[in-house]
Amino acid sequence: MxxxxxxxxxxxxxxxxxxxxKAMQLVAAAKMKKAQDQALSGRDYADRLNRVLVDLKENLSEEEHVLLKQPAGKKELLLVISTDKGLCGGLNTNLLKRVKAEIGDDTEVVTVGRKLRLSLGKLGQNIVSDWEVADPTPFADAKPLGGYLTDQFLTGEYSSVKVAFTNFETTLTQTPWIQQLLPVEESKLAEKRSYEGMGEGAEVGETDQSRDYIFEPDTEGVLDRLLPLYLNYQVYQMILEARASEHSARMVAxxxxxxxxxxxxxxxxxxxxxxxxxxxxxxxxxxxxxxxxxx
Amino acid sequence: MPELLEIVTPERKVFSGEVENVYLPGSEGELGALPGHAPLVTGVSPGELRYKVDGKIEELAIGSGFAEVTQEKITILADLAVSDSEIDEKKVEEAMKRAEESLAKIDSSDNAEEVAAIQASISKSMAQLNLKRKRRRV
Structure with a gap:
């Protein structure tokens, strides 16, 4: 005995x-509430921006803006958003699994968050750059990152820019997700989320495809402003989703x-x-x- | 025939519903959109947004952003949209003062981006104050 x-x-x-x-749980719970609110409230805006752009893309010839063109490059650029700290259950492992299924030999990786940077480094992935973002994330942190991704895309070496992050669903469920950022594509996330009272509005764009938009002041002027805003905001929203997932997962764990x-x-x-x-x-x-x- | 109006900011969905008409501050000047308006995409500058719902005119102070107008639907994406009752005049005045002070401090040749950001926040404050003060006069 x-x-x-x-x-x-x-x-x-x-x-x-x-x-x-217990202390970590309480801290995570407090952060979680904030992060969830931030992520959820930003969704409408990000989603609407995406919808406007998809609408526009259908009605524009590809040559009208460099960001809408499909470049000749073969390589893919993947931004992976993970957490800086561990102790958050299977969050990073699940995301890594999803990322591993996605990456090929031609994929170059940009990382946010220490955890997956280390794991991907061990796998011998080609990590071209790494970014630090504060928590809670201010919009100003996402801006340079969005700008960097845009610049990389504009070099023409990459055929697409994608983002891997954990999509926040509920406190108990978070799904690893990969979303194409460039060239602009309809957000699949939108299908998954239900919006109150949005049913009719969403369908209009699909029934009436050939619209000749008037641009004020002109096509270029509008796209020059709209596209950077869209990209920065998408990246920001994805970071918010990842953060909300992180704190929820940590709280539960x-x-x-x-x-x-x-x-x-x-x-x-x-x-x-x-x-x-x-x-x-x-x-x-x-x-x-x-x-x-x-x- | 009513049209659908949607006003969304990064923080929340401000309004979503059927309206009779909309007047918005476009980047090229004020712009009215009645149902059946030709498809249009325009920038939105800080200013005053009016829309008529159930015969009543509602007013909002709005920040910069974008508007997509189609025949049956108008989507307005802006970084700010507040109604008269939500504006705290003192707070806005203070924010404007702070912005003006920091604008005076920084060198405009070095930080073009920062200057632009501050100027944007000043014009946003202006839009809010204008709406508030106009209401008081009436």
Missing amino acids: ANLRDIRRRIKSVKNTSQIT MKAATDNAEQMIKDLTLEYNKVRQAAITSELLEITTAMKAME
């Missing part, structure tokens, strides 16, 4: 661990860890008491036998 001091020591160490996980630790403390305390009782019983026995022998 384990001795008393060992059990006591284990209880103490589990308690310490549970205090840490830490809650599970805290619960497990509490269960363990309970079990250990039970065992501790059993051992203690056994020790007392045997001591009593010894005393009584000794007394009997003395008589």
Whole structure:
């Protein structure tokens, strides 16, 4: 039977661990609320921007703006958005799995977040650049990143620019996701999300395909402003989604860890008491036998 | 025939519903869009947006962004859209003052982007103040 001091020591160490996980859980919960609100409120805007652009693309010839053209390049550029810290369950592992299925020999990777940068580096992937973004993410952090991706696309070496991130669904579910950023493509995410009262509006664009848009001041002027805004905002929104997923996953993982630790403390305390009782019983026995022998 | 109007900002969907007409501050001047308007895409400058719903005219102060007009639907994407009651005049005035101060401090030749950002925020504040003050006069 384990001795008393060992059990006591284990209880103490589990308690310490549970205090840490509990603290992390609370911090993650607070951050999660904020990150979720931010991600959810930005969705409408990002989605509407995407829809306007897809509408426009159908009605423009490809030559009208460099960003709409399909370049001749063979390589693919993939932006991978992961977390800086671990302890968030299977979030990064799942994303890595998804990314591994996507990348080929011609894929070059740009990373945000330390975790997948390390894993992809170990795999020998070609990481061309790495970006740090603060948490919570200000829009100003996404802007240079969007600009960088655009510049890379404009070199003509890449056939497409895609983004891999974790899409936030609920606190309990987050799905790894890959979305094409350039050339502009209809966001598949939009199909998955239900919007209140948006049913009629969404379908109009599909029934009436050939519209001749008037551009004010002119096509170039509008596209020059609209496209950079679109790209920066998409990147921003994806970072927000990834952040919301990260904090949700961490909160859930830490809650599970805290619960497990509490269960363990309970079990250990039970065992501790059993051992203690056994020790007392045997001591009593010894005393009584000794007394009997003395008589 | 009513048309569908949607006003979306990065923070929230401000309005979504059927309206009778819309007047918006386009980058080339104010622009009215009645149902059946020819398809149009335009920039939106900070200013005043008016739309008529159920015979009543609603006014919003709006930031810069874009508008897509089709025959049956108008989508306005802006970085700000607030109604009269949501504007805190003091706060906006303070924000404007801060922006003007920082504009005076930085060297305009070095930080063209920053200057543009500050100027944008000033014109946004102006749009809000104009709406608020106009309301008070009436």
